[in-house]
Amino acid sequence: QVQVVESGGGLVQAGGSLRLSCEASGRTFSPLSMGWFRQAPGKDRDLVAGISWDGHSTYYADSVKGRFTISRDNAKDMVFLQMNSLKPEDTAVYFCAATSSINYNVAVEYNYWGQGTQVTVSS
Numbered sequence: 132q133v134q135v136v137e138s139g140g141g142l143v144q145a146g147g148s149l150r151l152s153c154e155a156s157g158r159t160f161s162p163l164s165m166g167w168f169r170q171a172p173g174k175d176r177d178l179v180a181g182i183s184w185d186g187h188s189t190y191y192a193d194s195v196k197g198r199f200t201i202s203r204d205n206a207k208d209m210v211f212l213q214m215n216s217l218k219p220e221d222t223a224v225y226f227c228a229a230t231s232s233i234n235y236n237v238a239v240e241y242n243y244w245g246q247g248t249q250v251t252v253s254s
Contacts, residue, residue: 133157133243137227140248143217149250151212153227155243164235165203165210166190169223169250176226180212181235190236195221217252225250 139151155163166181180201181190189201198217203210210227225248228241 133163133229135227135229135243135245137225137245137248140225140250142251142253145217145219145252145254147217147252148213148215149217151214151225151227151248151250153210153212153245155208155210155227155229162231163229164232164240165201166228166230166235166238166241167201167210167212168226168228168238168241169221170226170247171220171223174223176238178236178238178241179225182210183233183235188235214250217250219252219254221250222252223250224248 134157135155137153162184168176170176179192179195182201186203200213227245229243230241232240234240
């Protein structure tokens, strides 16, 4: 089993930045692919960024490319999402997730989830 806990959400004005953090525990972190999802009210939960176990490969949804950056620190069992140039449409609950699959860019592969952290971007 893997436990993941997110932190770093909050309220920010459009154009601002936030950094989300996720700490994983329960099994060896480094073989895990990690991802960040988000879910806005009334919408599906979508994969916005994923990262391979070694941090060498990343995936971004088109809607966040060039604005969001996913990274990881395997020594600390943590993954991060740096969000810049935030827009009101980025408002959602953001979830950290993990998978033992190498397919870090495939949403259905993720099977360990955090509780989510709210990100609200005001216009």
